[in-house]
Amino acid sequence: MKTLIKKRGIILSSKDFKENYKILNILTIDGLDHVILKGANKMNSGNKKYTIVPLEVDFLIAEGKNLSTFTEGYITQNFTNLKNVYEKNMIAQVIIEKVLTFTEHVLDHELLYNFVKKIFELLNQYDYHTVILEIFEIKLLYLLGIAPNLEGCCRCHKKTTNLLLSINLGGGCCIDCSYFTHCELDEEETQIFKYLYLIKLDKIDDIFLSLIANTHLNFDSFIDKYYEKYLDFRSIAKKILKKIV
Numbered sequence: 001m002k003t004l005i006k007k008r009g010i011i012l013s014s015k016d017f018k019e020n021y022k023i024l025n026i027l028t029i030d031g032l033d034h035v036i037l038k039g040a041n042k043m044n045s046g047n048k049k050y051t052i053v054p055l056e057v058d059f060l061i062a063e064g065k066n067l068s069t070f071t072e073g074y075i076t077q078n079f080t081n082l083k084n085v086y087e088k089n090m091i092a093q094v095i096i097e098k099v100l101t102f103t104e105h106v107l108d109h110e111l112l113y114n115f116v117k118k119i120f121e122l123l124n125q126y127d128y129h130t131v132i133l134e135i136f137e138i139k140l141l142y143l144l145g146i147a148p149n150l151e152g153c154c155r156c157h158k159k160t161t162n163l164l165l166s167i168n169l170g171g172g173c174c175i176d177c178s179y180f181t182h183c184e185l186d187e188e189e190t191q192i193f194k195y196l197y198l199i200k201l202d203k204i205d206d207i208f209l210s211l212i213a214n215t216h217l218n219f220d221s222f223i224d225k226y227y228e229k230y231l232d233f234r235s236i237a238k239k240i241l242k243k244i245v
Protein backbone atom coordinates (compact mmCIF):
# COMPACT_ATOMS: atom_id res chain seq x y z
CA MET A 1 0.00 0.00 0.00
CA LYS A 2 1.22 3.46 -0.86
CA THR A 3 2.05 5.85 1.96
CA LEU A 4 -0.35 8.74 2.34
CA ILE A 5 1.07 12.06 3.50
CA LYS A 6 -0.95 14.98 4.79
CA LYS A 7 0.22 18.48 3.97
CA ARG A 8 -0.90 22.09 3.76
CA GLY A 9 0.03 24.23 0.81
CA ILE A 10 -0.83 27.04 -1.55
CA ILE A 11 -1.53 25.84 -5.08
CA LEU A 12 0.21 28.34 -7.36
CA SER A 13 -0.21 26.92 -10.83
CA SER A 14 -1.12 23.85 -12.84
CA LYS A 15 -0.14 22.53 -16.21
CA ASP A 16 -1.40 19.73 -18.43
CA PHE A 17 0.27 16.37 -18.01
CA LYS A 18 -0.63 13.39 -20.17
CA GLU A 19 -4.26 13.05 -21.09
CA ASN A 20 -6.58 14.29 -18.39
CA TYR A 21 -3.87 14.80 -15.75
CA LYS A 22 -2.40 17.98 -14.43
CA ILE A 23 0.71 18.78 -12.45
CA LEU A 24 0.04 21.10 -9.54
CA ASN A 25 2.81 23.35 -8.25
CA ILE A 26 2.19 23.74 -4.52
CA LEU A 27 4.11 25.94 -2.13
CA THR A 28 4.50 24.32 1.29
CA ILE A 29 6.65 25.01 4.34
CA ASP A 30 9.17 22.59 2.82
CA GLY A 31 9.41 24.37 -0.53
CA LEU A 32 7.71 23.61 -3.84
CA ASP A 33 5.84 20.33 -4.33
CA HIS A 34 4.90 19.06 -7.79
CA VAL A 35 2.05 16.56 -7.64
CA ILE A 36 -0.24 14.84 -10.13
CA LEU A 37 -3.92 15.70 -10.14
CA LYS A 38 -6.12 13.21 -11.95
CA GLY A 39 -9.23 13.95 -13.96
CA ALA A 40 -8.94 17.73 -13.68
CA ASN A 41 -10.06 18.32 -17.26
CA LYS A 42 -13.26 16.28 -17.01
CA MET A 43 -16.37 18.44 -16.84
CA ASN A 44 -17.87 16.52 -13.93
CA SER A 45 -14.63 16.19 -12.00
CA GLY A 46 -14.58 17.61 -8.51
CA ASN A 47 -10.86 18.16 -8.98
CA LYS A 48 -11.14 21.09 -11.37
CA LYS A 49 -11.47 23.52 -8.47
CA TYR A 50 -7.87 22.84 -7.44
CA THR A 51 -6.60 24.32 -10.70
CA ILE A 52 -8.18 27.76 -10.20
CA VAL A 53 -5.30 29.46 -8.42
CA PRO A 54 -4.18 30.61 -5.97
CA LEU A 55 -5.80 28.69 -3.12
CA GLU A 56 -4.67 27.17 0.14
CA VAL A 57 -5.51 23.51 0.76
CA ASP A 58 -4.97 20.74 3.21
CA PHE A 59 -4.26 17.74 1.03
CA LEU A 60 -3.28 14.09 1.01
CA ILE A 61 -0.72 12.73 -1.40
CA ALA A 62 0.08 9.15 -2.30
CA GLU A 63 3.81 8.83 -2.78
CA GLY A 64 4.85 7.52 -6.18
CA LYS A 65 8.23 6.52 -7.60
CA ASN A 66 8.81 9.88 -9.25
CA LEU A 67 5.79 12.03 -8.69
CA SER A 68 3.21 11.88 -5.93
CA THR A 69 -0.51 11.97 -6.58
CA PHE A 70 -2.98 14.40 -5.04
CA THR A 71 -5.70 12.15 -3.62
CA GLU A 72 -7.86 14.38 -1.47
CA GLY A 73 -8.07 18.07 -0.62
CA TYR A 74 -9.84 20.47 1.67
CA ILE A 75 -9.78 24.16 0.75
CA THR A 76 -8.79 26.31 3.74
CA GLN A 77 -8.49 29.68 1.91
CA ASN A 78 -10.00 30.48 -1.44
CA PHE A 79 -8.72 34.07 -1.94
CA THR A 80 -11.97 34.63 -3.86
CA ASN A 81 -11.24 38.22 -4.89
CA LEU A 82 -8.00 37.18 -6.52
CA LYS A 83 -10.11 35.21 -8.97
CA ASN A 84 -13.06 37.53 -9.36
CA VAL A 85 -11.35 40.91 -9.58
CA TYR A 86 -9.41 41.08 -12.81
CA GLU A 87 -6.68 43.48 -11.66
CA LYS A 88 -6.09 41.52 -8.45
CA ASN A 89 -5.77 38.37 -10.51
CA MET A 90 -3.15 39.97 -12.75
CA ILE A 91 -1.15 41.12 -9.71
CA ALA A 92 -1.45 37.61 -8.19
CA GLN A 93 0.06 36.20 -11.41
CA VAL A 94 3.06 38.52 -11.05
CA ILE A 95 3.53 37.32 -7.45
CA ILE A 96 3.12 33.66 -8.43
CA GLU A 97 5.70 33.99 -11.21
CA LYS A 98 8.29 35.28 -8.72
CA VAL A 99 7.49 32.61 -6.10
CA LEU A 100 7.80 29.81 -8.68
CA THR A 101 11.07 31.26 -9.95
CA PHE A 102 12.76 31.97 -6.64
CA THR A 103 11.52 29.42 -4.07
CA GLU A 104 14.61 27.25 -4.43
CA HIS A 105 16.83 30.28 -3.74
CA VAL A 106 15.10 31.02 -0.43
CA LEU A 107 16.63 29.37 2.63
CA ASP A 108 13.69 29.64 5.02
CA HIS A 109 10.73 28.06 3.26
CA GLU A 110 8.42 28.33 6.25
CA LEU A 111 9.01 32.08 6.35
CA LEU A 112 8.38 32.27 2.61
CA TYR A 113 5.15 30.30 2.97
CA ASN A 114 3.75 32.56 5.68
CA PHE A 115 4.89 35.65 3.76
CA VAL A 116 3.18 34.61 0.51
CA LYS A 117 0.01 33.61 2.36
CA LYS A 118 -0.16 36.97 4.13
CA ILE A 119 0.45 38.89 0.89
CA PHE A 120 -2.41 37.01 -0.81
CA GLU A 121 -4.65 37.78 2.17
CA LEU A 122 -3.80 41.49 1.93
CA LEU A 123 -4.38 41.54 -1.82
CA ASN A 124 -7.66 39.71 -1.29
CA GLN A 125 -8.84 42.14 1.40
CA TYR A 126 -7.58 45.58 0.33
CA ASP A 127 -7.38 47.70 -2.79
CA TYR A 128 -4.14 49.58 -3.59
CA HIS A 129 -2.97 46.50 -5.47
CA THR A 130 0.18 48.11 -6.80
CA VAL A 131 1.36 49.13 -3.31
CA ILE A 132 0.84 45.56 -2.07
CA LEU A 133 2.80 44.25 -5.05
CA GLU A 134 5.64 46.67 -4.29
CA ILE A 135 5.72 45.54 -0.65
CA PHE A 136 5.89 41.92 -1.81
CA GLU A 137 8.69 42.58 -4.29
CA ILE A 138 10.72 44.72 -1.88
CA LYS A 139 10.40 42.31 1.05
CA LEU A 140 11.15 39.29 -1.12
CA LEU A 141 14.63 40.78 -1.68
CA TYR A 142 15.30 40.12 2.00
CA LEU A 143 14.32 36.45 1.71
CA LEU A 144 16.58 36.19 -1.33
CA GLY A 145 19.50 37.69 0.57
CA ILE A 146 19.92 40.68 -1.74
CA ALA A 147 18.06 43.42 0.12
CA PRO A 148 19.63 46.87 -0.30
CA ASN A 149 21.69 48.05 2.66
CA LEU A 150 19.85 51.05 4.11
CA GLU A 151 21.79 51.43 7.35
CA GLY A 152 24.34 53.89 5.99
CA CYS A 153 26.28 55.01 2.96
CA CYS A 154 27.57 52.03 0.98
CA ARG A 155 30.31 54.17 -0.63
CA CYS A 156 31.99 55.92 2.34
CA HIS A 157 30.36 53.78 5.10
CA LYS A 158 29.14 56.85 7.01
CA LYS A 159 26.17 56.07 9.31
CA THR A 160 23.36 58.41 8.30
CA THR A 161 19.67 58.25 7.63
CA ASN A 162 19.82 60.85 4.84
CA LEU A 163 20.30 58.42 2.02
CA LEU A 164 19.59 58.07 -1.66
CA LEU A 165 19.19 54.58 -3.08
CA SER A 166 21.59 53.42 -5.73
CA ILE A 167 21.20 50.14 -7.60
CA ASN A 168 24.89 49.93 -8.43
CA LEU A 169 25.85 50.39 -4.77
CA GLY A 170 23.19 47.88 -3.72
CA GLY A 171 22.02 50.30 -1.04
CA GLY A 172 22.10 53.79 0.33
CA CYS A 173 24.37 56.63 -0.74
CA CYS A 174 24.96 59.75 1.42
CA ILE A 175 24.43 63.26 0.04
CA ASP A 176 28.19 63.89 -0.34
CA CYS A 177 28.78 60.66 -2.25
CA SER A 178 25.70 61.18 -4.41
CA TYR A 179 27.69 63.70 -6.50
CA PHE A 180 29.86 60.81 -7.67
CA THR A 181 27.30 58.00 -7.80
CA HIS A 182 24.16 57.51 -9.85
CA CYS A 183 21.20 57.18 -7.45
CA GLU A 184 17.85 56.08 -8.85
CA LEU A 185 15.82 57.22 -5.82
CA ASP A 186 15.98 60.62 -4.11
CA GLU A 187 15.90 61.07 -0.32
CA GLU A 188 12.12 61.13 0.01
CA GLU A 189 11.67 58.10 -2.24
CA THR A 190 14.37 56.21 -0.34
CA GLN A 191 12.64 56.98 2.95
CA ILE A 192 9.30 55.60 1.69
CA PHE A 193 11.08 52.60 0.17
CA LYS A 194 12.52 51.91 3.61
CA TYR A 195 9.02 52.07 5.18
CA LEU A 196 7.80 49.50 2.68
CA TYR A 197 10.81 47.30 3.37
CA LEU A 198 10.47 47.43 7.16
CA ILE A 199 6.67 47.48 7.68
CA LYS A 200 5.42 44.41 9.51
CA LEU A 201 2.76 42.71 7.39
CA ASP A 202 0.42 42.55 10.40
CA LYS A 203 0.53 46.35 10.64
CA ILE A 204 -0.64 46.93 7.08
CA ASP A 205 -4.17 48.27 6.85
CA ASP A 206 -6.29 50.56 4.71
CA ILE A 207 -4.79 53.69 6.32
CA PHE A 208 -1.18 52.66 5.72
CA LEU A 209 -1.89 51.64 2.14
CA SER A 210 -3.75 54.84 1.33
CA LEU A 211 -0.95 56.96 2.84
CA ILE A 212 1.59 55.26 0.62
CA ALA A 213 -0.69 55.47 -2.43
CA ASN A 214 -1.19 59.20 -1.80
CA THR A 215 2.54 59.86 -2.12
CA HIS A 216 2.06 58.94 -5.81
CA LEU A 217 5.52 57.42 -5.75
CA ASN A 218 6.07 54.50 -8.03
CA PHE A 219 8.89 52.06 -7.39
CA ASP A 220 7.99 49.75 -10.22
CA SER A 221 10.82 50.53 -12.62
CA PHE A 222 13.35 50.73 -9.77
CA ILE A 223 12.29 47.27 -8.55
CA ASP A 224 12.44 45.80 -12.06
CA LYS A 225 15.95 47.19 -12.60
CA TYR A 226 17.04 45.83 -9.21
CA TYR A 227 15.78 42.32 -10.00
CA GLU A 228 17.45 42.52 -13.40
CA LYS A 229 20.80 43.62 -11.98
CA TYR A 230 21.03 41.18 -9.05
CA LEU A 231 19.01 38.19 -10.26
CA ASP A 232 19.10 38.58 -14.04
CA PHE A 233 15.32 38.33 -13.90
CA ARG A 234 12.80 39.96 -16.21
CA SER A 235 9.14 39.37 -15.43
CA ILE A 236 6.94 38.15 -18.26
CA ALA A 237 3.81 38.41 -16.11
CA LYS A 238 4.58 42.07 -15.44
CA LYS A 239 5.00 42.78 -19.12
CA ILE A 240 1.51 41.39 -19.70
CA LEU A 241 0.15 43.36 -16.73
CA LYS A 242 1.55 46.63 -18.11
CA LYS A 243 0.02 46.01 -21.53
CA ILE A 244 -3.42 45.39 -20.11
CA VAL A 245 -3.88 47.65 -17.08
Ligand SMILES: [Zn+2]
Nearest residue numbers: 153156174177
Ligand atom coordinates in the same frame (compact mmCIF):
# COMPACT_ATOMS: atom_id res chain seq x y z
ZN1 LIG B 1 29.00 58.47 1.48
